[in-house]
Amino acid sequence: MKKYIIPITLMVTLVGCKNKEETKEIPKEPFCLNESFMSKTDVETVHKQVVTEGIHLTGSIESNPDKVIHFVSLVDGVISKTYFSLGDAVTQGQVLAEMYSTNLGALQAELNALNAQIEVAKVELNAREQMFEDKVSSNKELIEAQSNLRVLESEKQKVERHLSLFNASNSKNVFQIKAPTSGIITVKNINSGTTVADKGEPLFSISDLNNVWAMANIYSTDIARIHSGMDVEIKTLSYPDEIFSGKISVISQVLDENAKVLKARIVLSNRNFRLKPGMIADITALKYTDTEKVAVPTSSLVFFDNKNHVLVYKSACDIEIREVSLYTKRNETTYIESGLEENEKIITKNQLLIFEALNN
Template identity: 30%
Template sequence: MNIKSYIQAFTLFIVLASCNPKPVEEINSAFSLSDEMALQLEFKEAKLEDVKNEIRLFGKIDADNNKIAEVNSIVSGVVKSIHVGLGDYVKQGQILAVIQSSEVASFQKEKLDAMNDMAIAEKNLQVAKDLFEGKLNSEKDLILAKNELAKAKAELSRINDIHSIYKLKSGSTYNILAPFNGFIINKDITINDNIKSDRSEPLFFIADIKEIWAIANVNESDISKIKTDYDVTVSTLAFPDHPYDGKIEKIYSVIDPETRAMKIRVRIPNFDFKLKPEMNCTVNVRYKENHKMVAIPSEAVIFDKNRYWVMIYKDKFHVDTREVEVYRNLNGISYLSSGVSDGEQVIAKGGLMIYNTLND
């Protein structure tokens, strides 16, 4: 074979070699997720879940009316001093105000009279016993003396209970005390006020607000979507970055004739006392729709070229770019109409980096 024939044969070999397809192993190894890169990613399993929706309601913060005390005066008199103001935090037994009253002196006199009556009854009983032993009176007289002593003791006990309950002391002043720890949410008393015995309005309202209520209005069109124990998030204008999670505790099955709305109640822990009665709030109620969809973390969804994409992870050699159709995004969860199947793994964190690597 001459040189020309060798050259033609070598050229044909090169052409044929270039036409052979690459080995499968070489194709699959075109992209490989390194261990270092995998540490920067977060993988989540797509799950078929009930689709949730959300309603935004508006309302206000209110004190638990089971933990509000009306503070009144049991005596009439003149207000001599006030020790607290509106919004102050008070402790149980703390003096709120002092009233000068002649009635306090009458309570003291009543107690002294009862003590004196009991002392006399005790002496009379002793005399009756001595006479009975000397056969100078009847058993009936002895029984009457015992009954008189019992009545005197009961009366003194009753008066002592009154003094204990209302913390009455000697003198002409009466201290109005806080019944429990809480905040002064209403105050209707001033220095030199003449407090009358027939007054119906409380002097103070004290509320324990370690737990507080969010009361929200529900429009008629949304009433059928609301049920007790639904999860809610309460937000306030005062603390927009501090949402409060809770559940619907009570549904008031009455329509307000003015607002045409129904009210719901949510109980919220308030140990830091940030929430105050009468604050405005929004209540986001989450409820389930009557169908299921595949749900994935919203951070796994990538928006590019006017479409939504998700990175599907099979193993470090097989990461696919998958187009998806998003039905709804809610509280960090995306519900998908199509594109991902139940049980598939998606890259929830760091997916954009992989997307750019594979699709540049």
Template identity: 30%
Template sequence: MINYKSTLIPALLIIVAIACNRPKAAPAKGNAVWDSVLQNVQTAPVKEEDASECIKLNGQIQANEDHQAKVYALASGKIKSVNVALGDKVQKNQTLAVLQSMEIAASSNDLVLAESNVAMTKKNLETTKDLYEGNLATSRDYTSAQVDYNKALSELNRAKQVQAITGGRNAVYELKAPLSGYVIERNISGNSQVRQDNSNPLFTVADLSNVWVIANVYESDISRIHNGDAVSVTTLANPNTPLDGKIDKIYNVLDPATRTMKVRISMPNPNNTLMPDMFVTVKVNAQPASSMLTIPSQAIVLDNSKNFVVVKDAKGLHKKEITVIKRVDPKAYIQGLSAGEQVVTNSQVFIYQALSE
């Protein structure tokens, strides 16, 4: 009994060798070698499908700006301790760093003085009121005492508001996390000096349960991109795990340097697999066009700048020239065949050579 699988490649080589010596036509039925080829070729049907537009974009993961906070020092001072590192998970109101600040010492002192001044002016107001009621003080004296007390209250309120904003007391100022999340930026080290007018945040804390994918659209593709278009996002870290999403914002501004426009995809990130600054590939499935014929891309044979396939039917194997409209990963949209025809998807190059003149 003949082992067809073991004889397939030698059979193809014999056919190719014959093809090099004389003009070729398909071998006749009953040829054992050719029958072996017919029995072992793999085929795929020509299908009619919607020709959805697939546009490939490059992009990057960013923290969701609505779920992040930048932490600045509201007072100058010296770093006493830094309690978190880059990438640490923190809870809301957790202390990130501690500063020793003369400004905080001054504001604490102002609060104490304001409290003392309120107590003193209140006592003076009560005394003046008693004297006024006993006709031992004038109305002007009583009014002046009321004004002094109100001023003291106002100054105390201001001192309390300053302390509430800075959160410091007794020369110690604590930088606290404004929300729960991860430390994605840190520009601080122990024993360094911090200025209040520093334009760079000391920390950036972000909730990464939802992130943004910011992708670049080339100028030639802008007209084919719309809000709501479905996308598939893959990362270099997990190229075989595509994530589905939709474009939810189009930034209608063209970057003059790169000639690209940015689009945004909000992505849920429950397992924190998407991290800021990761590079991603975004495939946009634009609105479907008219239906077209598709075949596996691997079935196509390129010969002399023309595209061919090997078709298997009741008469055997024969080649056909086709027109490739576009390729989308493993699929090719073509013209020149009919739906339902079977194209060869293995060893098609060798078979094509055997069938060629």
């Protein structure tokens, strides 16, 4: 039996037709600011300004020691009541405290005794005058009676002045302690029950805060650059967005023993008592030069890839990222060395968002 092997060849023919399509480049649309975003953007024209160097100093706000009154008691006693707190505004003559004192009882007793003696002296004087008219008494005896009355009345006036000086209250049998001037209570050392010693430590201090001092610390490296009359700008943590302006009026000629710095005094008008003694102050002394540079707001700079940039605005669809070199900075102003010309326009608000959009 014959076996036939029939080879079957399966031929798979793959015919690939590959059509090459040309890749068309889609032109990139320019970035444009729409009206909505433009309303949230600020554009400023830059100008040249005289470069003002800022010398940074530390310091604090202090009350003017020439306008601070420290109240010291002239008698011993015990505080029975107080009517004020630290930081209160007080007016001249306002009762601030009351004090029991044995001195009050002694003065009142002396006053009562003098009143009685004066009554007796008046009666005796009347009698002497009558006797002198009747030629029973001599002129010498009359003069003695008159002199005795005058002495007693003088002693009474002295006691009354003491009682008035200590603001004695006959109805309450206490000394009333009154504010000697108007101002702000900056020190308080008494409360109800406090024992007060004659000529001891101040019971309280009242400061006139209509004008305060900013005391700046001048370190050795800055002594040669700081002088009296320099304009200064002062910022505080309490008012970070506000600048208080003043001038250096006096520079101490003796180093502070503890801080090893010279102290510079800046007198500031303190409207509404906004500046409080004890506040920390960030002080910048301004040194003017003859150099002019293009000035931009420091907040308008964009720092990217270790370089500084600004966004130069030409139109809503023509905004350029421009690298700039800095000359120096002072507070909120930066002076440009190169990369930006006077009268060019830059974006100063929301520039970071625009920078990201242009970069992408």
